Amino acid sequence: MERDAKIYVAGHRGMVGSSIVRALRRRGYSNIVTTTHKELDLTNQTAVLQFFEKERFDCVVLAAAKVGGIMANMNAPAEFLYENLAMEIQVIHSAYLTNVKQLLFLGSSCIYPRLCPQPMKEEYLMDGKVEPTNEGYAIAKIAGLKMCQMYNMQYNTNYISVMPCNIYGEGDNFDKRKSHVVAGLIRKFHEAKREGSPTVEIWGTGNARRELLYVDDLAEACVYLMETYSGKEFVNVGSGVDLTIRELAEEIKKVVGFEGTLVFDTSKPDGMPQKLLDVTRIHAYGWKHRIHITEGLAKTYEWYLKNQEKFE
Numbered sequence: 001m002e003r004d005a006k007i008y009v010a011g012h013r014g015m016v017g018s019s020i021v022r023a024l025r026r027r028g029y030s031n032i033v034t035t036t037h038k039e040l041d042l043t044n045q046t047a048v049l050q051f052f053e054k055e056r057f058d059c060v061v062l063a064a065a066k067v068g069g070i071m072a073n074m075n076a077p078a079e080f081l082y083e084n085l086a087m088e089i090q091v092i093h094s095a096y097l098t099n100v101k102q103l104l105f106l107g108s109s110c111i112y113p114r115l116c117p118q119p120m121k122e123e124y125l126m127d128g129k130v131e132p133t134n135e136g137y138a139i140a141k142i143a144g145l146k147m148c149q150m151y152n153m154q155y156n157t158n159y160i161s162v163m164p165c166n167i168y169g170e171g172d173n174f175d176k177r178k179s180h181v182v183a184g185l186i187r188k189f190h191e192a193k194r195e196g197s198p199t200v201e202i203w204g205t206g207n208a209r210r211e212l213l214y215v216d217d218l219a220e221a222c223v224y225l226m227e228t229y230s231g232k233e234f235v236n237v238g239s240g241v242d243l244t245i246r247e248l249a250e251e252i253k254k255v256v257g258f259e260g261t262l263v264f265d266t267s268k269p270d271g272m273p274q275k276l277l278d279v280t281r282i283h284a285y286g287w288k289h290r291i292h293i294t295e296g297l298a299k300t301y302e303w304y305l306k307n308q309e310k311f312e
Contacts, residue, residue: 001059001227002058003030005029005031005058005101006031006033006057006058006059007024007031007033007059007060007061008035008055008061010042010060010063010087010091011061011062011063011064011065012035014063014064014067014171015170015215016063016164016215016219017061017063017064019169019170019216019219020061020063020222020223021034022219023222027223033055033057035051042064042086042087042090042091043083044090045089048091048094049090052097052100057095058100058101058102059101059102059103059104059226060091060095060103060104061106061222061226062103063106065106066083066084066087066137067173067178068080068173068179069180069181070133070203070269070271071177072177073134073137074133074269077135077137079136080136081136081137081139081140084137084140084141085143085144088105088140088143088144088147089147092105092147092151092159095159096151096157103148103160104159104160104162104226105144105145105148105159105160105162106162106164107142107145107161107162107163107234108137108138108141108163109163109164109165109236109238109275110130110134110138110272110275111130111138111141111142111163112124112130113126113128114128114129114130114131114132114273115128118274118276119276119277119278119279120275120277120278121236122233122234122235122236122281125142125145125234126142131272133271144161145161145163145234148160148234149232152232153232158230160225160231161235162218162221162222162225163234163237164218164221164236165210165212165213165236165237165275165277166210166211166212166275167212167213167214167215168181168182168214168215168296168300169215169216169296169299170215170216170299170300170303171215171303172215172300172304174186174304174310175311176311181245181248183300183304185200185248186256186300186304187311188200188201188202190301190304190305193258193259197260198260199261199263200249200258200260200262200263201263201264202262202263203268204245204265204268204269205270206246206249206262206264207245207270207273208244208245208271208274209242209243209244209275209276210242210243210245210274211238211275212239212242212248212296213238214291214295214299214300217239217290217291220287221237221282221289222237224285225282225287228286233281235281235285236277236278236279238276238289239279240276240277240278243293245270250262251293251297252301255294255297
């Protein structure tokens with residue numbers, strides 16, 4: 001990308017989108033365009049195409065998505081499927097129609113089969129059934145990835161798909177109904193500490209394993225790929241290291257300073273047993289993560305303390 005490239009970041013208010021905007025600015029990109037949902041409904045075909053025809057972007061980052069944890073995905077699978085599919089279709093096709101030079105699509109590691117061999121290589125995609133608790137979201141993300149691949153094949157576009165592991169950090173959603181695992185646990189431990197509760201209840205057995213990546217590492221990887229990568233295949237982005245939910249909870253317990261005990265509700269689902277990405281491909285391209293889990297959790301808790309009123 002040229003430093004004066006006109007770049008549209010869809011989803012700039014979200015955790016990942018806002019971090020990508022910060023990463024672009026750190027690298028000297030200043031011609032960045034953003035829109036709020038009130039200004040532009042990304043599921044509206046006519047509105048999105050008119051916007052792209054007017055602005056004529058050089059690059060597009062599709063970080064906008066409807067996201068949530070296990071509870072949200074289980075309660076509203078149709079919404080997760082429809083809204084994510086609709087955004088992907090409108091943005092990717094409008095980029096093609098207006099000759100956008102480069103597009104980066106943010107996917108998710110939940111695209112892989114529930115019982116996928118570990119670590120998960122890019123070629124394992126669609127080798128089995130996805131995790132039922134987030135099936136709607138996963139199918140939508142697979143469709144977006146395949147749309148980018150097929151546009152590359154048929155139209156010779158330069159659309160990059162990035163599949164990150166579980167992301168956490170500054171800008172995360174700490175809403176009790178919508179949070180992912182790190183934000184949800186940080187809030188639980190913080191409130192238990194504040195209220196003097198002797199225990200914290202955690203969904204599942206605690207044995208499920210998750211790979212975590214601090215959001216600023218993901219953003220740096222995205223910008224790095226936009227600057228250096230022109231392949232047609234999608235790319236896993238992660239730390240290459242995972243830990244159990246129990247181990248994660250113990251780490252967060254230390255960071256927050258909670259002194260009680262953990263109680264695991266085994267009647268609740270674990271989700272996928274393990275989600276560890278094979279990051280051989282992106283390491284070969286010259287990128288590796290920098291922020292260790294302990295540092296990342298401390299930074300995330302610090303951000304939550306400064307912004308917790310937003311989630312009350």
